Structure formats: structure tokens, C-alpha cells
Amino acid sequence: MTDLDQRLAPVFFDRVQERVRVMMAEEGFDAFLTDHPEDIAYLTGFFHHPSERPVAIWLDSGGRVVMLLPELEREYAESQSARADLVAFFEYPGVASPYAALSDAVSPRGRVGFSSSMSVQRLAAARAAMGDAELVASDLIDRARYIKFPEEIALHREAARVTDRMLDAGVRLVTDAIAAGGDLPTETELERHVTATGTAIMYAEHRNVVVASLLAGGLVYSGANSAFPHGLPSVNRLKAGDTFMLSLGCAVGGRFIEGERTFVLGEPTADQRRYHDTIRDAQAVGRETIRAGLECREANRLCLGVIREAGLGAYIRHRQGHGIGLGMHEAPWLEDGDPTVLAAGMVVSNEPGIYVPGHAGYRISDSMLVTPDGAEALTTFPRSLEDCTIAL
Structure with a gap:
């Protein structure tokens, strides 16, 4: 297939995000948090090289999609038209946890699912920054990815x-x-x-x-x-x-x-x-x-x-x-x-x-x-x- 554009249109990611929100409502989640690189690409179209600096997506039932990322990745995410609002931290580990920047932006409350692939260290940092939310492990996004558009x-x-x-x-x-x-x-x-x-x-x-x-x-x-x-x-x-x-x-x-x-x-x-x-x-x-x-x-x-x-x-x-x-x-x-x-x-x-x-x-x-x-x-x-x- 010649002249194929490998980049999917922004509206594709709107449909992906809506699929996840429907599943969240069915399973009683107010929001979802994932730092898996494949989930991030699925939800927003942003492909990146994972490192010690966290990149994560917050998607909530109210329609917000926020990407936490290091400042050095901001322009790269923008160049890929990542379908999310960007919240950047300067460097890792930082004086304050990167997840504190995400928490300040989204004010987490209620029952929040998180991808079970998150490391113990990152999960601990997210829990510490999101004390008013109940974080619950879930394979919801794994299952959302089963059926291809x-x-x-x-x-x-x-x-x-x-x-x-x-x-x-x-x-x-x-x-x-x-x-x-x-x-x-x-x-x-x-x-x-x-x-x-x-x-x-x-x-x-x-x-x-x-x-x-x-x-x-x-x-x-x-x-x-x-x-x-x-x-x-x-x-x-x-x-x-x-x-x-x-x-x-x-x-x-x-x-x-x-x-x-x-x-x-x-x-x-x-x-x-x-x-x-x-x-x-x-x-x-x-x-x-x-x-x-x-x-x-x-x-x-x-x-x-x-x-x-x-x-x-x-x-x-x-x-x-x-x-x-x-x-x-x-x-x-x-x-x-x-x-x-x-x-x-x-x-x-x-x-x-x-x-x-x-x-x-x-x-x-x-x-x-x-x-x-x-x-x-x-x-x-x-x-x-x-x-x-x-x-x-």
C-alpha cells in the first residue's frame, strides 16, 4: 500500500478515549491512570522511549485527558499532536515528585484505576501524591485494546x-x-x-x-x-x-x-x-x-x-x-x-x-x-x- 500515512487522525483517539470511559463507567471508576508506553500511544498517539522519567496518562469520567511528562519531552509530544493536555515536570527525581504535578492539575478523587504494569516505586509515588483517591489495579485498558478499530x-x-x-x-x-x-x-x-x-x-x-x-x-x-x-x-x-x-x-x-x-x-x-x-x-x-x-x-x-x-x-x-x-x-x-x-x-x-x-x-x-x-x-x-x- 503506497502513500500510506502511518499517523492516525486526532479523532481516532477521541473514539479510543470514549471506549475507555464507557468501560470505566461500567466498572465503577471515576478516572484511570496508566504509565505503560503502549497504553499512552493507544490513548493519545504519543510514542516515546520510556526511561526513569515518568510519562503517564490521566483520563477521567468528566472528559479530561492529561499527560504527565518531563519538560524535555513536551515539544516531542506536541510534534506528534498528542491527544491530551500536557503537564510537565522539569526533571527526575526532582525536589517534588512528578506525580505531585499531575495531582495538582487533576485534583484526584474517588475510585481511580491504574494499570497493573506500574512499578511498585511509581505506584507508591502516585499514592503519596493522590491521597484523596482510592487507587485500584485493573486490566481495563488491556481489555479495551483487544478489539481493533x-x-x-x-x-x-x-x-x-x-x-x-x-x-x-x-x-x-x-x-x-x-x-x-x-x-x-x-x-x-x-x-x-x-x-x-x-x-x-x-x-x-x-x-x-x-x-x-x-x-x-x-x-x-x-x-x-x-x-x-x-x-x-x-x-x-x-x-x-x-x-x-x-x-x-x-x-x-x-x-x-x-x-x-x-x-x-x-x-x-x-x-x-x-x-x-x-x-x-x-x-x-x-x-x-x-x-x-x-x-x-x-x-x-x-x-x-x-x-x-x-x-x-x-x-x-x-x-x-x-x-x-x-x-x-x-x-x-x-x-x-x-x-x-x-x-x-x-x-x-x-x-x-x-x-x-x-x-x-x-x-x-x-x-x-x-x-x-x-x-x-x-x-x-x-x-x-x-x-x-x-x-x-
């Missing part, structure tokens, strides 16, 4: 398109090296190439690129290194017979997507075929079980059940998937302990995997948009072993 879905779709092109670029780097008869790339070289591809596409085709915690990139690993589910790229050079994994993704307008495929270099062995086909089958079942009305834990059970029925349950190291949005990993969790009911508008990963120590890992992941009558895979790179075998 249409503008967010458009950003996720574009991130999926870019991710598919990154996967294409990774395969092309390997096949070009084979055709040239030279050395195959190392994991690190492959990771750098796909990262550069993703960022180049955005800067060439989009306006107002939003730099989130990760603009583009991912994990690239081969052979035994890929048996670590989150192993970091190394200087290992790809070689004939290797299983290797491209676990890639990017954020467009701060909205993430992940797409992962497992490849084999050369003719697959019987074991490689069994492992890859099992994961492909589990992931296919996962595409069917991710649907509105089904609990996350049941989707997980059905998906991973394919691996267990194939006799490979001992190699399972993680759940089926997780929510995706302003965070690459966010609630809800497609795992045995999460009873959250899937609903249309959620974006979740579908990424069953197995990890055979000393051999390799096998994982296939798509980012799925839950729809009223099922789910749509936003990432579309081919999944079968035949499509993921690179001839030598």
Missing part, C-alpha cells in the same frame, strides 16, 4: 504485507547465494537483510513512519540453534541439510504483525518431513479454531492436540499464540490458563511449534484477524514443506 486493522494489514515481503527477501538472499555458488549467509547476515528490507519498504512507501519499539526485524536461526524458541541470531552460516527459521515481523503505525516460516535446505529427511508436516497440520487446525465465541484455552487445546496426537508432545515448549496490537506480545493469550472468549476484531498469532534438542525447531506463524464467521490469516507466505524447501 478499523483504522488499526488497516495498519495491521499493511504490516502483514511488509512482513510477507521480508520473508520473500530472506528466501531470495539464500537462493541468490546458492545460484552464485558462494558461501550461504550467516544467521546474522540474513537477519540484517530482512530488517533492512522491511524498513526500506516503509520509508519508501509510507508517510509519517511511526518508530515503535521494533520497526522491523525478528529472529533468524538455523540447525540446532533453532531448537531454542527465542534463540538470537548467531554467526552460524547456513549449510546443506539445515532446517532454518525466519521469525519476522514489523510495526506499521505502531501496530505489529508477525509471520514465521520454517525452511529446509536441500532434500528433506524423513524426520524433517514428519516434523514440518505435523506443525503445518497443527497450524491449519489453529486457523479453524481461532473464531469468535471460542475460549482462548480451547483454541490452544485443539491446536496443540494435533502435535500430541502425532506423538511429538514432548517437544512442545509454548502455547498456540497470543494477542498482537501495539505490543508484539499482548493479551489475550491462547494458552490453557486463559478463558478469554475470542471476539471479532481481535488480532492474535497462530504459531504452534516443536523444538527437538540438538536438531532444530519447527514453527509456522500467521497473524490472524478474528472475524464474525471465523478468522483471516493476514500473513500469506506459503506454509507447506514443498513451498519451504530450498533446492541446492
Whole structure:
């Protein structure tokens, strides 16, 4: 999608804030306080690098949205048209607590929710400055973020398109090296190439690129290194017979997507075929079980059940998937302990995997948009072993 503006219009944030206020009224909150960077971006459009200096949002039932931030961030927030009134403190820790400046501006009273991700230190400072308010931990904003607005879905779709092109670029780097008869790339070289591809596409085709915690990139690993589910790229050079994994993704307008495929270099062995086909089958079942009305834990059970029925349950190291949005990993969790009911508008990963120590890992992941009558895979790179075998 060329000429895409990654910055959302100010009226988008008015709708976000109204959604949160409706939930606050339903759950008996007079106001809400959060310092999570993703919540701040969600509520106001302000993306920043978190540090020891607090940045926080106060949203109350009366319509006020106030952002506490250090003075050094004020102009940056203004440049992003942050949808909030700004209250700045000069420096941290300061003679007075930064939260005292926020308290002076909003006069907190009543029952105030706060994000459960707040640190103990910051929560103590907020309580000390807001003695007339009852601060209550809540995951309200986490739940508000579950259902994506249409503008967010458009950003996720574009991130999926870019991710598919990154996967294409990774395969092309390997096949070009084979055709040239030279050395195959190392994991690190492959990771750098796909990262550069993703960022180049955005800067060439989009306006107002939003730099989130990760603009583009991912994990690239081969052979035994890929048996670590989150192993970091190394200087290992790809070689004939290797299983290797491209676990890639990017954020467009701060909205993430992940797409992962497992490849084999050369003719697959019987074991490689069994492992890859099992994961492909589990992931296919996962595409069917991710649907509105089904609990996350049941989707997980059905998906991973394919691996267990194939006799490979001992190699399972993680759940089926997780929510995706302003965070690459966010609630809800497609795992045995999460009873959250899937609903249309959620974006979740579908990424069953197995990890055979000393051999390799096998994982296939798509980012799925839950729809009223099922789910749509936003990432579309081919999944079968035949499509993921690179001839030598």
C-alpha cells in the first residue's frame, strides 16, 4: 500500500478515549491512570522511549485527558499532536515528585484505576501524591485494546504485507547465494537483510513512519540453534541439510504483525518431513479454531492436540499464540490458563511449534484477524514443506 500515512487522525483517539470511559463507567471508576508506553500511544498517539522519567496518562469520567511528562519531552509530544493536555515536570527525581504535578492539575478523587504494569516505586509515588483517591489495579485498558478499530486493522494489514515481503527477501538472499555458488549467509547476515528490507519498504512507501519499539526485524536461526524458541541470531552460516527459521515481523503505525516460516535446505529427511508436516497440520487446525465465541484455552487445546496426537508432545515448549496490537506480545493469550472468549476484531498469532534438542525447531506463524464467521490469516507466505524447501 503506497502513500500510506502511518499517523492516525486526532479523532481516532477521541473514539479510543470514549471506549475507555464507557468501560470505566461500567466498572465503577471515576478516572484511570496508566504509565505503560503502549497504553499512552493507544490513548493519545504519543510514542516515546520510556526511561526513569515518568510519562503517564490521566483520563477521567468528566472528559479530561492529561499527560504527565518531563519538560524535555513536551515539544516531542506536541510534534506528534498528542491527544491530551500536557503537564510537565522539569526533571527526575526532582525536589517534588512528578506525580505531585499531575495531582495538582487533576485534583484526584474517588475510585481511580491504574494499570497493573506500574512499578511498585511509581505506584507508591502516585499514592503519596493522590491521597484523596482510592487507587485500584485493573486490566481495563488491556481489555479495551483487544478489539481493533478499523483504522488499526488497516495498519495491521499493511504490516502483514511488509512482513510477507521480508520473508520473500530472506528466501531470495539464500537462493541468490546458492545460484552464485558462494558461501550461504550467516544467521546474522540474513537477519540484517530482512530488517533492512522491511524498513526500506516503509520509508519508501509510507508517510509519517511511526518508530515503535521494533520497526522491523525478528529472529533468524538455523540447525540446532533453532531448537531454542527465542534463540538470537548467531554467526552460524547456513549449510546443506539445515532446517532454518525466519521469525519476522514489523510495526506499521505502531501496530505489529508477525509471520514465521520454517525452511529446509536441500532434500528433506524423513524426520524433517514428519516434523514440518505435523506443525503445518497443527497450524491449519489453529486457523479453524481461532473464531469468535471460542475460549482462548480451547483454541490452544485443539491446536496443540494435533502435535500430541502425532506423538511429538514432548517437544512442545509454548502455547498456540497470543494477542498482537501495539505490543508484539499482548493479551489475550491462547494458552490453557486463559478463558478469554475470542471476539471479532481481535488480532492474535497462530504459531504452534516443536523444538527437538540438538536438531532444530519447527514453527509456522500467521497473524490472524478474528472475524464474525471465523478468522483471516493476514500473513500469506506459503506454509507447506514443498513451498519451504530450498533446492541446492
